Amino acid sequence: ADQAFLTKQREVLRLLNKVHEPNRYKEQVELGNAYEPVNSLPRYKNPAPVKQLVRLYRAGSLLPRGAIFTLFDDTHREQMILLFESLLYANDWETFLRTAAWARDRVNEGQFVYALCVAVLHREDTRGVVLPPPYEIYPHLFVNSEVIHAAYKAKMRQEPAVVHMNFTGTIRNPEQRVAYLGEDLGMNSHHAQWHMDFPFWWKEEEYGIPKERKGELFYYMHHQLIARFDLERLSNDLPFVEPLYWNERIKDGFYPQTTYRVGGEFPARPDNFAFHDLQNIKVQQMIDYTRRVREAISQQAVITETGDLYNISSPEGINVLGELVEPSTRSKHREYYGALHNYGHIMLGQITDPKRKFNMPPGVMEHFETATRDPAFFRLHKYIDNLFYEHKDLLPRYTVEELDLPGTTIEEVQVDPLETFFEYFDVDLLNALDDTEELPDVSIHARVRRLNHKPFVFSVKVNSDAERLVTVRVFLGPKYDWFGQEIPINDKRHYIVEIDKFVAKVNAGKTVITRKSSESSVTIPDRETTKVLTQKVEDAIAGKAQLTVNKDVRHCGYPDRLLLPKGRRDGMPFTLFVVLTDYEKDKVNDLPYDYDYGGSVSYCGTLGHRYPDAKPMGFPFDRRIDQDSFFTKNIYQRDVTITFKGSV
Ligand code: CUO
Structure with missing residues (x-):
């Protein structure tokens, strides 16, 4: 990363750190105090929103700091949008930063965080900037009251602490x-x-x-x-x-x-x-x-x-x-x-x-x-x-012509044993606590229990009459319902989850396509913590380490740990589906292998490119299914078992 990018990444992290504390970073405070957005209107592509925002601020009509912001309240949202638009329309990074520094201590912090995050995600000059995970920006929204109280106690006592969090309610529910x-x-x-x-x-x-x-x-x-x-x-x-x-x-x-x-x-x-x-x-x-x-x-x-x-x-x-x-x-x-x-x-x-x-x-x-x-x-x-x-359900079923990929047969699908388990994860609560002059920060974490699974690999053995690029679509559905009855495919389609979607080349003759669970197109790995992220940026700025920028970094994405449902201790049967379609017909963006952006395209699309699949989302399970004509040779199903290996 170049210095210009590192500065952006550092300033964004600072803007979002302890956002409820005004006067946090001297340079930003000075920048904000010295800035008069209304005297700088030519710096905005469209100056109307920033003008209106300042007008409301001066009239004392903005949602006060400390008040609860909700996107569903029209007034709260409209004010947040004014700030978002001010940030989006800022002509350059300088103006963006000044506007943000001005707003940080003047606008409600909930509105500020929302507007800033959405602006960073959408501005061309902040592409690749990583945002801290929301559970570190706003721990209160993610952990329960018990944890917050315990965290306060620990801070008062000045003792580092790890507070165990239980799920809400009791087993009677x-x-x-x-x-x-x-x-x-x-x-x-x-x-x-x-x-x-x-x-x-x-x-x-x-x-x-x-x-x-x-x-x-x-x-x-x-x-x-x-x-x-x-x-x-x-x-x-x-x-x-x-x-x-x-x-x-x-x-x-x-x-x-x-x-x-x-x-x-x-x-x-x-x-x-x-x-x-x-x-x-x-x-x-x-x-x-x-x-x-x-x-x-x-x-x-x-x-x-x-x-x-x-x-x-x-x-x-x-x-x-x-x-x-x-x-x-x-x-x-x-x-x-x-x-x-x-x-x-x-x-x-x-x-x-x-x-x-x-x-x-x-x-x-x-x-x-x-x-x-x-x-x-x-x-x-x-x-x-x-x-x-x-x-x-009112749309016609897919015809055999729409489903089939002539000349291509899936002969076999193999998959590693599918195993799930619970593990612990520690959340940094630093942002949850007020800064006090007398009491320095101590390390306080909430320890939560979460589902995970063993990494797995699957392989698809294909027989094709010609070399071609295929889209491989992988899904998982239940085999039995709650009563233990096998679910017919036309009902099952409602409960089928997408596991992966990617492009592969098959040769004339036999090809084995292998793929890892970590490559899934619906998930992202754990987000980097604010601490690690901040350290990396500081090291890179000091020239102590390199920071690689991923311009297509995604914050949206289902957690990779949750790719598989929990299953049962004695093994729970599911149905695994693999569907091959013609990539030449599916491709949308003019790039080699269009599904590669950011890892979570299936649920999150892309930012800045078109949704990389011409088929209706959920194809071919989105419409009614006639089980007698559905399973063409490029559509394969088999039983798999998911075994829950226990609790921590
Ligand atoms: Cu209702 Cu995502 O919560 O849309």
Whole structure:
């Protein structure tokens, strides 16, 4: 890395370090104090947002520092977007840094972190800059209250500490058996980063940064999260998730036992609680939106703002539907179809204080960092997912011509033994604690239990009549349901998770393709800690070591540890699928082997390139399946067993 890049990386880390502490870094403070954004308007490609931001700041109308920021609150979000746009429109790095240094001590820290992270992810001149993991920026959103209290105690006593964290609840709550997934740090940080890469509030034309197939990816990534949750449930003798509905009670309550840095505990929800009208969102409205979306699906056309009908029966229809339901700024008719999914998050987040009588802080569902902790998250998304499948199920089945890859046969698939286990992981809590003049920092970590698996290799033996490039698509699905019945393929497709997707060359004759679990296209490895990252940058700046920059570095990505579901102690049968398709037809970007960016393309797409697969996401399991004609010679299935090797 050159010095210019190292400076950027260092400044970004500083901006995000102990962000709740003002006056942290002398140079940045001076830079911020000396900067008058409104006197520097020509430094911005579009000066309107920064002008408006400063106006609100001077009027004292910004969300105060210390207050809880939620993206789902319109005012909070609009202010955050003003800052994001100020950062995005800064003409050069200098202006970007000055703007950020100015904002760091003046804007609410939640808004600041969000805007800064999204800007760093999208600016051309910060490509390759690595952000600290969200659980180190905001430990409060990732660990429970008990841990925070213990950490404070340790700091007061000036004793380094490792605090054990338990999953929320007790064994009397069956849902707790899968809390290890919903509360997994890597999973929550994947989800939070995904929403930073694909914000629902993104203005493609204005920013000039397209987010192609964003609506479809919203459907697909969340569908995969639920399918993965379902496989964990099955591994723990729990039935598949049931969708919720607006006029039905939510059977399982949730006690987050998590606390805000300032502002108290996250609100809890008792068992069998009903949805309530909020001040600005009514239960009946949600029912009406649902009805309209379902009408659009059954007619295969949505009504646009101009009253026209927009056809959704083509393979691109799912993208339009995704944008309608999330909704994104590209919703074909925001008024008419509402904001089914986003409002769902708010309805659940505010369920226990719907009239805001008690001024309770936002619920876990109102932050992407915490949403999956609540089992109702998966129920909300199952309900949304079922709408998507109502649509997908109206599309014609793939024909044999679409499925087949003539001349190519998978003869055999071999895979190492699949084994999972629990391990410990320590999270640095440094950012959780206040700085005090008298008390220096001591090392304090939370020790969490998390799922992992033994690395494995699989190999695919192919017989081909010619040399060709093939896309290899690997999936895993359940074999039996909760009742022990074998699941027919047309039902199974809903619970099939993607394991990998890559390009390989097959020769005329026989070829053996081998691939490692660590290469998977859905996952990323553990994120680098702030400490390690900071040290590396300082060493590189001092000329003591080299720092290699990966311009395609991804923060979004399912944790590699969770690639496999837990399985059972006595071995749990699953079905492994391998599908070969013609890469010449699948390729999108003009590069050799298009699936190589950043490692997590299947769930996270790419930043700055088109989604690298022309097929509908989830192909070929996204549509109805006729089991008699589905298994062409390039589609292979076999049983595999996942064995859980025990607990720490
Ligand atoms: Cu990711 Cu609902 O969209 O949490």
